[in-house]
Amino acid sequence: MPAIAMEGLTKVYPTGQRALDALDLEVKEGEFLVLVGPSGCGKTTALRLVAGLEEPTGGVLRIGDRDVTHLPPKDRDVAMVFQHYALYPHMTIEANMAFPLRTRRLPKAAVRAKVLEVARLLDLEPVLGRKPAQLSGGQRQRVAMGRAIVREPAVFLMDEPLSNLDAKLRVQMRAELLRLQRRLGTATLYVTHDQVEAMTMGDRVAVLRGGVLQQCDTPHALYQRPANLFVAGFLGTPAMNLFRAQLAEDGQRLRLGSQQLPLPPEVLATRPALAPYRGRTVAVGIRPEHLALGATGAPATLRAEVALVEALGAEQLVHFTLDAPAQPVEDRAGRPGEEPAPLRLEQTGATGTARVGPDEAVRVGSTVEFGLDPATLQFFDPEGGQALWA
Amino acid sequence: MRPTRGATSTLGRGARLGAVTLLALLFLVPLYVAVVAATHPASAFLRGVPVLPGGDLLANGRQVLVRGLPGTPSVPRMLLNSALMAASVTLGKLLIAVPAAFAIGFFRFPGRRLVFWLIFVTLMLPIEVTFFPTYQVSVQLGLFNNFGGLVVPLLASATAVFLFRQVFAAFPLDLVDAARLDGAGPLRFLAEVALPMARPTLAAVAVIEFVYGWNQYLWPLVITSSPSNATIVMGIREQIAAAESFAVPQWNLVMLVALLALIPPVVVVVAMQRWFVRGLVFQAR
Numbered sequence: 001m002p003a004i005a006m007e008g009l010t011k012v013y014p015t016g017q018r019a020l021d022a023l024d025l026e027v028k029e030g031e032f033l034v035l036v037g038p039s040g041c042g043k044t045t046a047l048r049l050v051a052g053l054e055e056p057t058g059g060v061l062r063i064g065d066r067d068v069t070h071l072p073p074k075d076r077d078v079a080m081v082f083q084h085y086a087l088y089p090h091m092t093i094e095a096n097m098a099f100p101l102r103t104r105r106l107p108k109a110a111v112r113a114k115v116l117e118v119a120r121l122l123d124l125e126p127v128l129g130r131k132p133a134q135l136s137g138g139q140r141q142r143v144a145m146g147r148a149i150v151r152e153p154a155v156f157l158m159d160e161p162l163s164n165l166d167a168k169l170r171v172q173m174r175a176e177l178l179r180l181q182r183r184l185g186t187a188t189l190y191v192t193h194d195q196v197e198a199m200t201m202g203d204r205v206a207v208l209r210g211g212v213l214q215q216c217d218t219p220h221a222l223y224q225r226p227a228n229l230f231v232a233g234f235l236g237t238p239a240m241n242l243f244r245a246q247l248a249e250d251g252q253r254l255r256l257g258s259q260q261l262p263l264p265p266e267v268l269a270t271r272p273a274l275a276p277y278r279g280r281t282v283a284v285g286i287r288p289e290h291l292a293l294g295a296t297g298a299p300a301t302l303r304a305e306v307a308l309v310e311a312l313g314a315e316q317l318v319h320f321t322l323d324a325p326a327q328p329v330e331d332r333a334g335r336p337g338e339e340p341a342p343l344r345l346e347q348t349g350a351t352g353t354a355r356v357g358p359d360e361a362v363r364v365g366s367t368v369e370f371g372l373d374p375a376t377l378q379f380f381d382p383e384g385g386q387a388l389w390a
Numbered sequence: 391m392r393p394t395r396g397a398t399s400t401l402g403r404g405a406r407l408g409a410v411t412l413l414a415l416l417f418l419v420p421l422y423v424a425v426v427a428a429t430h431p432a433s434a435f436l437r438g439v440p441v442l443p444g445g446d447l448l449a450n451g452r453q454v455l456v457r458g459l460p461g462t463p464s465v466p467r468m469l470l471n472s473a474l475m476a477a478s479v480t481l482g483k484l485l486i487a488v489p490a491a492f493a494i495g496f497f498r499f500p501g502r503r504l505v506f507w508l509i510f511v512t513l514m515l516p517i518e519v520t521f522f523p524t525y526q527v528s529v530q531l532g533l534f535n536n537f538g539g540l541v542v543p544l545l546a547s548a549t550a551v552f553l554f555r556q557v558f559a560a561f562p563l564d565l566v567d568a569a570r571l572d573g574a575g576p577l578r579f580l581a582e583v584a585l586p587m588a589r590p591t592l593a594a595v596a597v598i599e600f601v602y603g604w605n606q607y608l609w610p611l612v613i614t615s616s617p618s619n620a621t622i623v624m625g626i627r628e629q630i631a632a633a634e635s636f637a638v639p640q641w642n643l644v645m646l647v648a649l650l651a652l653i654p655p656v657v658v659v660v661a662m663q664r665w666f667v668r669g670l671v672f673q674a675r
Binding site for chain 2: 052
């Protein structure tokens with residue numbers, strides 16, 4: 001039995017805006033499921049529907065074995081951690097954490113014992129008497145967690161709980177939060193717009209876009225086999241390089257601008273869905289780490305002109321241009337309102353990024369040859385965007 | 391070259407300080423005259439107003455508080471009436487305005503906007519428009535010449551509803567959501583989250599309404615007739631009449647009564663000043 005089951009969950013606002021469109025999603029018992037997507041993709045709406053803060057306009061929501069679609073928040077056995085923590089500013093930390101227990105009319109001694117237990121777990125004992133304003137961001141975050149934990153809910157809901165912390169603390173709290181969730185074993189639905197957070201934290205990650213679920217799978221599977229162009233472009237930093245290419249009639253070569261890449265027969269054999277695209281245009285995706293410099297004996301090579309080099313210490317990011325057309329992807333970087341890259345003409349160069357070793361000497365303006373294994377290529381329908389595997 | 395910032399700001403501060411001092415003096419002079427007058431025997435005024443305080447404060451006080459001026463209601467009684475009236479008005483207004491503002495600020499119901507604007511519009515009506523209808527209704531409800539008449543017609547306050555509504559309307563929505571998830575119903579939310587967070591406004595409104603109730607002049611004058619229901623602010627007028635009936639007008643006593651009438655509101659304002667100022671600043675933002 002899943003901890004949370006959303007069946008065709010839909011939210012249409014009175015303005016006609018379809019924030020969530022027939023979402024089918026399950027959070028398993030004890031699972032940490034991350035909902036990720038660009039702003040306005042419906043992830044927060046989904047969370048608020050599960051919390052009961054908003055009424056769905058369609059679909060069914062189950063928590064455990066109960067249909068909670070129309071229950072008020074307090075009867076759903078869920079606890080939520082808010083982006084801005086939503087601590088009661090006039091109450092002490094202890095009172096904040098005790099509040100959800102007091103509303104249940106639990107005996108005072110039991111409330112106090114439970115709050116102390118959770119405070120110890122979260123290392124909050126020394127600050128129990130303080131007010132939220134006297135605490136650091138990390139501590140406030142933990143208090144918000146504590147307020148959720150004391151109730152021992154069936155489900156945790158978290159709305160970008162780490163986005164208000166500075167970068168270093170965020171990484172630290174990520175691990176802390178995960179450890180805590182593992183220890184409590186409580187199913188968690190976690191919303192974020194940060195794909196790194198999603199990939200590092202989620203047992204599974206559900207990618208939303210425009211209120212529609214794109215794909216839900218383990219981070220590894222999402223990265224290795226994105227279901228469509230959007231997921232391919234959204235996950236991974238730097239993002240996957242996406243170009244438009246011509247698949248030869250015999251399926252043995254791929255024409256990228258003025259260059260030809262040989263495709264061994266396995267490429268087509270492992271991707272039956274690619275066969276109908278012989279002699280047609282496909283979108284091809286290359287992860288930046290699959291482009292190697294100076295590797296001899298690579299099955300294929302790609303020539304490109306170096307436009308910019310970013311030395312990151314452990315690696316270098318080589319930004320290059322290629323005379324192949326770029327494959328446009330909406331919302332690729334996940335920024336709201338960003339225009340899709342304009343479709344480039346065959347003659348103009350598309351840009352891409354390669355991840356190479358720190359010691360490679362790369363000169364801006366020079367032409368380099370990247371080694372490449374065609375088996376690592378990803379193919380997509382250039383219009384519909386779906387991945388071309390089976 | 392421009393003058394250095396330090397120089398201009400020192401100059402500016404000096405000028406500002408001078409202006410403030412001048413204004414303060416302007417306000418203090420009448421008060422000082424009253425204090426000086428209250429400490430002299432009545433005969434002192436035959437030679438003009440003395441400049442320095444005298445030593446008759448206690449004697450005058452006994453005269454005012456114990457014996458009183460002939461034909462006027464007792465001063466302690468009027469002080470008590472005023473205090474009771476102001477306190478009741480304040481409490482009543484808060485009890486009515488807070489739930490009203492809570493309903494308008496936090497609940498969605500048909501006509502919510504209309505209700506708010508209806509309340510808001512009454513803010514703009516001049517007192518004179520409602521004065522005689524209020525009097526008529528009050529008398530018919532049996533509120534003439536009793537304590538209820540002093541308090542009940544003043545209870546509904548658009549100002550207080552408006553101020554609270556502004557606070558509630560600006561309330562962080564996250565906190566509302568958090569309280570809902572924590573299982574707090576509307577009343578618990580009001581009592582334990584919304585009101586404690588609105589405490590500065592609560593204090594500010596309480597002070598404003600106490601002073602408002604205390605300073606009522608026209609309404610007590612109209613709605614009461616017996617000395618036992620007189621309030622201090624309306625009573626000063628009678629004190630003046632009585633003091634002038636003496637061969638030597640008892641201005642010292644009138645001044646002392648006026649000073650006594652001033653003390654309770656000042657105490658309330660000073661006592662709640664910290665909250666009061668914060669509340670108004672919070673409003674301004």
